[in-house]
Amino acid sequence: MSKTIKVKLKIWRQKNRSESGHFEDYQLDTVSTDMSFLEMLDTLNEKLVIDNKEPVAFDHDCREGICGMCSLMINGQAHGPEKETTTCQLHMRSFKDGDTIIIEPWRSKAFPVVKDLMTDRSAFDRVIEAGGYISVNTGNAQDANTLPISKENADLAMDAATCIGCGACVASCPNASAMLFTAAKVSQLSLLPQGQVEADERAQNMVAAMDSEGFGNCSNHAECEASCPKGINLSHIARMNRDFLSSKIRK
Amino acid sequence: MAFKLDAKIPEGPIQDKWEQHKFKSKLVNPANKRKYSVIVVGTGLAGGSAAASLAELGYDVKSFCIQDSPRRAHSIAAQGGINAAKNYPNDGDSVWRLFYDTVKGGDYRAREANVYRLAQVANNIIDQCVAQGVPFARDYGGYLANRSFGGAQVSRTFYAKGQTGQQLLLGAYQSMMRQVSKGKVSLYTRKEILDIVIVNGKARGIIARDLVTGDVERHVADAVILASGGYGNVYYLSTNAMASNVGAAWKAYKKGAGFANPCYTQIHPTCIPVSGDHQSKLTLMSESLRNDGRVWVPKNKEDKRHPNDIPAEERDYYLERIYPSFGNLVPRDVASRNAKNQCDAGKGVGETGLAVYLDFGDAIKREGRDAIAAKYGNLFDMYQRITDESPYEQPMRIYPAVHYTMGGLWVDYNLMSTIPGLHVLGEANFSDHGANRLGASALMQGLADGYFVIPYTLGHYFGSNELESIDTSHEEFEKCEKEATDRINKFLSINGSRTADDFHRSLGQIMWDNVGMSRNKAGLEKAISEIQDLRQQFWKDLKIPGENAQVNAELEKAGRVADFLELGELMARDALERNESCGGHFREESQTEENEAKRDDENYCHAAVWEFKGDNTTPERHREELSFENVPLTQRSYK
Structure with missing residues (x-):
């Protein structure tokens, strides 16, 4: 059965490859546990757009765990806490009400940041x-x-x-x-x-x-x-x- | 500029057409090939295989994709397999049978000559892929394994676990990367196509937006190939990838390429149902599940008990009841329509009431949990990851979802559109699947077009046309770039209150309700007028934050939704004009006494080809008459 949880997000924001980035905090109060992790970010982005703010850029495409486009370090783990699960297949039921979730791009010299959570x-x-x-x-x-x-x-x-x-x-x-x-x-x-x-x-x-x-x-x-x-x-x-x-x- | 539809089907018996055509086609000598350049849009099975094969021949190829790498095109998500008529199982398969099954499966709305060629080259595809190192499933003796799929009585499907599309795509991608290393293919990633440039009646280039910098770029070539996939995302929710779009094909249509049978869409019966308003896409569960799963709903629509608590006599196994001989294995269109009927009658299950059960309880009792896990374990795991329910413990909930579009840009036998020099491959064209595609045939067609058809027919185009020497300073490039830039600026200047996704969801709802699994005159007319209104709203009330000169996902989405808002109307119009039921297109006015789809060969045995006549002007409908000389027209029955 679905329920809703509150989560606090700390997300890496970086305008482009050359500028330095920083974390920004966001709060989401009604996250359905049936949502995928990326749908949770969609919800955040739609809110940001309505509030005249720039949405968070992240890579994604097939959303069924096979194209390899999605990424994200989630609380320090690549693709988050579930074993053998891509970020797009991770669901919010893996998190608890009141959790703080830290979201970063891949970090590697060979994968420079393009914007926010997108890397090359x-x-x-x-x-x-x-x-x-x-x-x-x-x-x-x-x-x-x-x-x-x-x-x-x-x-x-x-x-x-x-x-x-x-x-x-x-x-x-x-x-x-x-x-x-x-x-x-x-x-x-x-x-x-x-x-x-x-x-x-x-x-x-x-x-x-x-x-x-x-x-x-x-x-x-x-x-x-x-x-x-x-x-x-x-x-x-x-x-x-x-x-x-x-x-x-x-x- | 009315166009002439000449399919250029070669003369002679169907078995000889392709051989004769290849022989009669003009050639370009090896030294001259390097003087020709080709733009290939898309890096899926069709685009990737075309880019690699054309570069191997010596052409100078520019390959464009929307993702960060060509390896991510949505062909990668195809699960089940790829058909070929190898007859390795010794069960009576042949090129002729594969041809026959594909024509019949398409409900007699495909072009016979193209389908026959597809069946002929299918075997070469398997050979080519094995040589590339594609790890197809094998038996203990080391030989290739096959499995069976819907719409066929032989085992002709080759597969690589449930990841056949991925493996075939990586094979094509690797061949293409080999040509990149040789300098014959130039890669342009994270690019979106904004226009097709036509110079003196011939396709000579594209306008593209760099999705990182926002730069609007001009690219010139001697020919353009579109392998940009289908348009299922017009419904907002589909099994397509998020970035899948109709942009390149739609711009080609607006430049004079005929768009054929836009109303032919495939709605796949076994997908994971929508869980809420946040839903961004749908996930397919392979058709193979219907081999062991039984589909049912409660007999009593008030029955809200847990499925495991509903006794067998209070369940309606409706497919087994209505179609005793095919049962749960009826074709995709029939299974989808029946699921909708049950939900419309209020018998749908789950929180939303938009789902039916697919139950493995009996199969597990009969064969044991381990045997079922060996067959479907990875699918059950994926289902559980998404829904948090175990199909071992309780029935799956499934519902149909938009999956594939059979319609697309019209092409002749050479895969050339009505615009000279503009070739269209794979799902983006219309030719091979008629009104319904059989399982494991999409991969076959994409690779057939790219590996084995376009390398011959493009040479013929170059060999028989004089191409003037131009560069990107030509006035037509200037004009197209300006139009593309103006459109971007227009999006950014509207400053309204609704997001692109919000408009897209509204469009999707109109399409799903009226141009979905079941269509009727009143609904289609309503859809046309609602889409027109929505389009007006869009251009008045769209909201996009930020600027052009950076990554701007909202701006990208706006461009795609703007195209879908035009395409959706054309789909409704095409569905309205085709007052018959065929394959995935079900018109309520055209059904048998038993409520099955009824074709009207007298009036509709043709492909409808639409010609753009200007914005907000009704397009013109042309016909390519289809003749069936080798597969006699018959009505499908699954009772």
Whole structure:
């Protein structure tokens, strides 16, 4: 059954990339517990617009947990308190009447703030651009069933491929490392025979791109795994490290 | 400037049309391809696959998307799967059967030649995606797995868990990013299309707004491809993403592109119901649930007991009662309409009364909780996350929601609109699904258009047209930019009292009530006049804070709502003119004695194509007659 709660919000406001930001306080008195977290922010924004104030800018699109556009550090946790749940799928029933909720953008040198809670995550696109693909032109493919792939590897590849590119891993990591994101793609493709041909170059190029974008190193805190809304696990980082090292040796 | 509708369907038997057409199409030699530039709007399955394939051929591609990354286009949210006629299960599938099922599923309102080509290239899509590393589900022997879907009696659907759209999209995105690394695709993210620029009758560019800086930009090319998706958000609440909009297609319509069958919308029967006024979008629960779930409402409309306390004899399993042979597995349009009828009769359940039960109790008793969890666990979890109720413990509540639009910009066999050089792919065009789309066919069409059709037909366009050399200083760019800027300034200067969302909700309500699952003359006429009034209100009383030169989500929404306020009227008009029921379009005046949809092939076996005649002027309705030479016209029955 739905009920309403009161919440106090402390939200990061920042006009653009170059100006410095600050927290502002807001109060909402009738938040339905059936609302999603973003619908709660919609309600706040509609109120702000009516009061001639600027609404809070935040990224969002599909609102069903798959596009990876939504973000937000909620009380210090990427995507908030629920396990394997994106911010858009988080509901207000996860909060109590009278709670104070602190909302911040992803914080990482490689993800500069665009405005308020929006950040620029194009560094992820550039990491993929460096090699996160199989080089096959349209029309080159042979019949799909000429290449059997063990169910185990196909399933593992799928687990890695489920990454939505939201950046929670980077935002949660004390080093702002993008290892989980990069490893998920390297691992997916190296688990499949189609991906073997370019495996060495892929691992090296993607790691190099990751470093040059300003992401930090991995020091095994595992915060990335804990915050990943899709439950991608650390073993993919181990697989990427293996690919990376063996490609160095072969070189 | 009345346009001529020439579908350019090639001569010859349907099996040979595409081969012959490819052979007869003009080619551009490899050295010359790099001299041509193409703008692709949208990075979903259609746009992403087109951008990658065209760049591989050597064309210079500029790719535009509204999100912060091309990987986020709403194709990503498709769950169920993608059809192809591989016949791997050895159960009698063929290109011909896939073609037949798609034409019939579309209730005989699609163009046969296009659908046949779609069925022909579907197998290549699966091959291509596997080669890209798309991790489709496999059996223990390592071969690809298939599952069955509505509207077909064979298992032809390939899938990657409940995330098939995501995996196919990432495949296309990665291919496109490879071309970015080669310098053949330039990415333009966080851009909104404000206009299509036509120079001497040909599409030559776009005007776009940078959503971060507010800059209004001009982009020139030798051809423009729109792959900008559907217009379901005209209803405010739909399963579309928040930013999904009709902007680019609508501007093209206003520049002379015909808009075909705007009234054909698909309302999906199994979505999570609205929970309150704060609702911003709706979430689909896969159609596959109806394989094991039983749909019911209480027999007595006063019965407000908890569903678990209502005994079987006091429940009305209405789909099983009305359609004994198909039962809970009737097609989407039939299931949706019946849910509405029950709620209209006051038997709806839940706090709002706008829901019916989808009950897994019997399935769990029969097969055990673990077996049901293995099939639907991720969907049950998603349902519980949103509603806080467990489908293992009590029935789901479901209600229909707007999901897909079959109508769109009219295109010929080459996927070119009535504006030369303006090509339209994927959900944004109208051609392949007729009046109703079958499950797992949207992904197939988007990728067919992008990977395997446009690479051939665009070459033919370039090979057979002289294009003058122009740049963005051309007066037409100047004019379009000024109009776009004026419109932005107008939005900002109204200074009224209602937000864009507020207007959007009002429009959505009018559309849902009158141009939704069931339509009639009086309701449609009422909708037209109410939308006209609302549009006037909008231009007088809109409120937008802030300025243009920054991120301004309210300004973005205003532009989209302004387009929807015009499109909504056209949809109502199209629905009014089509006085028959077909697929997702149900006219109450045209039903059988048993209250089922009744087609009128005598008078309506055509696509209606609308031509813009000026603001606040009635548009002109043209027809493309549809002929069915290979699939005989029959009335659908699911009793």
